[in-house]
Amino acid sequence: MTEARHRSPRRARRSLSLLLTSALAAAGLLVTASPAQAESTLRDLAAQNGGRHFGTALTYNPLNSDSQYRDIAAAQFSAVTHENEMKWEALEPQQGQYNWSQADSIINFAKANNQIVRGHTLVWHSQLPSWLNNGGYNGNQLRSIMENHIEVVAGRYRGDLYAWDVVNEAFNEDGTFRNSIWYQGMGRDYIAHAFRKAHEVDPNAKLYINDYNIEGINAKSNGLYNLVVDLLNEGVPIHGVGIQSHLIVGQVPSTFQQNMQRFADLGLDVAITELDIRMQMPADNNKLQQQARDYEAVVDACLAVNRCIGITVWGIDDERSWVPYTFPGEGAPLLYDGQYNRKPAWYAVYEALGGTDDPGEEPGNPGEEPGGPGEEPGEPGTPGGPCDVDYAVVNDWGNGMQGALTVTNTGSSPISNWTLQFTLANVNISNGWNGDWTQNGSQITVTAPAWNATLNPGQSTELGFVADKTGSVSTPTQFTLNGATCS
Template identity: 50%
Template sequence: MRLTAVFTGAAAAAALLAAGATAHAADTPLRDLAAAKGKVIGTAVTGSKLTGTYGDIAGAQFNSLTPGNAMKWETVEPSRGTFNWAEADQIVAFAQAHNQQVRGHTLVWHSQNPGWLANGSWTPTELSGLLQNHITTEVTRYKGKLAAWDVVNEAFNEDGTYRSTLWYNGLGSDYIAQALTWAHAADPSAKLYINDYNVEGVNAKSTALYNLVKSLKARGVPIDGVGLQAHLILGQVPSTFQQNIQRFADLGVDVAVTELDIRMQLPSTDAKLTQQAADYKTVMDACVAVTRCVGVTVWGFTDSDSWIPDVFDGYGAATPYDENYAPKPAYRAIATSLGGTSTPPTGACTATYSVVSQWNSGFTGQVRIACSGASLSSWKVGWTYGAGQQISQAWNATCTQSGATVSCSNASYNGTVADGGSVTFGFNASWSGSNPVPTVTLG
C-alpha cells in the first residue's frame, strides 16, 4: 500500500503505512493495461468535477475522455451564433495535461438541442445551413485535438426505421452522409462515428445500422467507426455481442463501446455486484477479442456522476466505482480482462500540512488527512520543527510536543477516514525568525 504525505511548502514528502489501512485501488492503472493491449479505456466526465479525487482518478486510470454534456448543441450554442466553449475547453485541456485522447460527443442528435433550434421553423435550406455551420464551427475549433467524434447519435428506432427527428424530417436520411462529410472537411484526421443504443447485439436496429454503414462505405462517405453505447441491464449482456462487433469490423470500420454502464435494481448486494463484474468482463472480453474494437468508454466512472438514478427509477450502482470512489468488483473485472491482476491492489492516504494564517509571533496551522483507494481506522501524524516553533493549542486532535518533535493523533470521534473521505485538525503555535514547513509523516 502506498501512503503519501503532501505539503504546501518546499519540504520533501515522507510517509509511513498507517495502522488500520485497507487496500483498494489498482497497482497498474487501467490505462496502462489497456495501452498494452492496444486498446482505449475511457470515461465520460463532467468538467466542473475534474479536481480532487474525481480528477485524480479520471487522470490516472483512463486514457480517453468523453465530455458528458459539454460538447452538445444546447451547451455550446445556447443562442444562435453565440458559443460557449468553457467546459469543453476545460476537458480538452485536462486531457492534454494527462496525455489522454478526447472523444467528441455529439454533433447531430435529436435531444439536448437549444430551444431556438428545436422550436424554430426552418426550410430545408436553412436547416442544412444551420447544421453545416454548427458542425464546421465545433469540429474546426478542436481540429487536431480530438481523436474521434460521435457525429450522428441515435438515428434509428427499435424496429430499424429512421427516427423521426428535426433532422430526418427536415432533410431526409441523407442528413447523416452530409454531417459526416462536413465533419471530415473540418478535421480530416478525426475518426468519425455513428453512435446508437440497443445495437449491442444482432437485432433489427443493429442490422439497420449495419446496412447504413455498408451503404455509406459503398458511396465513399467518410465513416470510420460505429459506436455501441452499451447502457445495459444487470445480467442482460446480449449473447451476440462479440459476433455483432465482428460483423461491423468486417465492413472495414472500427468499433467502440462508447457509453458502457450496467445498472441494477437498488439496493446493490454482493450477489448483484458479482454479476455486474461478470457482465463488465463479458463486454471487455468481447472488445479485446476483436482487433478492430478500439476500446471501451464507461459513461461516468463513479456512481456519484451517473445519469442512471435520474432516468431509471429504482436503478443505479451502474459504474465501476461507488459514490465514495471505491473501486467495485466491476473495476477489477475490467482490469482482469485487460490482463491485470484480480487481487485487490494498493491505495493511498495523504497528510497535508498548511499554514492558515500568520502574525508577528504566532500562526494557525492545519493538517488534512485524506484517503483515495484506502481507508484508516486510526491515524497519527508527526513532524519535527526546524526553527523553534512551539504548539500551544490543538483541536480535533491530541497533540504533544517534546523539544522539536510534534506528535498528533486522532480524537475519539474522527479516527476513521473512509476511502474517498478526509478529516482535518488544527493548531495554534508560536514562531520567531522563520516558520518553514516541516516534513510530515503519517504513521
C-alpha cells in the same frame, strides 16, 4: 458466440479476495496504506492489449472541484469524452453565441494527462437549444445550420480530438430512422451530409455513428448495419461505429462479439463508447458479482475483435452517474461507488485486461467513509437535526443545470409522508425525479412518491432535477424535512 470463460482455482481464490476487499472498503471497515510499488492501471493494461484505450466520460464541475475525481480520471483512463459539455445546447445556447470554457477545460485536462479525446456529439436530436428546436426551419435552412455548426465546432477542435460522434442515435428500436428534426427536414441524407462536412472540416479525425441498444444483433443494429453498408457504397467518409452499451445486470447480449465483428468486417473500427451496467437498487453482493461478470464479458468481447479499439465507461463513480436520475429505482452502474471505492466490477475489468498484480486500493483512497474510522458506517460526523441533505450540481451548461440531492433520516424514528423544502433562486425546474416536484418562485418543494413514502432511520433517498437557469445559482443554505431543519 464465444465459449464461456472458466477461472482457474488460483484465480477464483484471488477474485474472492478482491471481492471481499472491495466489500470491506465499501462498508468503511478496511484501512490500507497506499501501495509502495506502483500498480498497473486500467489505461496501461488496455494499451498492452493491442494499443486499445480505456476511457471515461468527464463532467466539468467535479473535475474542477473534487481532487479524488480528478486524480482517478488522470491515473486510470487514457481517453476522455465530454458527458454534456460538447452537446449543442451547451455550446450554442443562443444562435451564433458559443460557450467554449467548459469544453475547453476538459480538453486541456486531457492534454495535460496524455489522454485522447472523443468529440460527443455533432448532430443529435436531443439536448438541442430551444432556438433550433422551435425555429420552424425548412430542409435547406436545417442543412445550412447543421453544416455551420459542424464547421464552427469541428473547426475549433481540429487536431485536438482523435474522433467525432458525428451522428448520434439516428434509429428507432425497430430499425427505422428516428423522426428527428434532421430526418424531417432532410430525410436520411442528413447523415451523409453531416459526415461529408465533418470530414471536410477535420480530415484527420475518425468519424463515427453512435447509438444505444445496438450491442447485440437485433432489428436496431440491423438497421444501422444496412445504413453503414449504404454509406460505404456511396463513398461517405465513415470510419467507425460507436456502441454505447448502457446495459442492465445479467443482460449482456450473447451476440455482442458477433455484432461487433460484422461491423469490423466492413473495414470499420468499433468502440464501446458509453458503458455502464445498472441494477435495481438497493445493490447487494449477488448483484455486484453479476455486474462484475458482465463487465468482464464486455471487455472479453472487445478484446476478441481486432478492430474494437477501446472501451469508455460513462462516468467514474455511482454517485455522479446519470442512471439514478433517468431510471428511477436503478443505479450503481459504474466501477467505483459514491465514495470512490473500487467495486467488484473494477477488479473484474482489471483482470480481464490482464492485470496480475494485486492492485490494492486506489492511491490516496484508504477505503474509509467520510468521518473517519472511529464512526459507524453512515453515522454523521457532527451533531445535526433528524435529517441530512447532501446537495451537488451534477452538470452545468450555462443556461441549464442538473442537480442531485441525497436525503437521509438521521433520527431514530421513521419519517412518513416526507416533504423536503429548500430555496433555489434563478432556476426554473423542468423535470424532477424520485419525488413530486413543485416550484413557487424560488421555493422548491418535493413530496414523497407513493412507492417511497417512508424514510426509516438510517435510510436515504436520491432525488434529482434538471432546470433552466439565468445567471449564477448559489448552493441552498437550508433544507427542511417535514418542517425540521436538516444538517
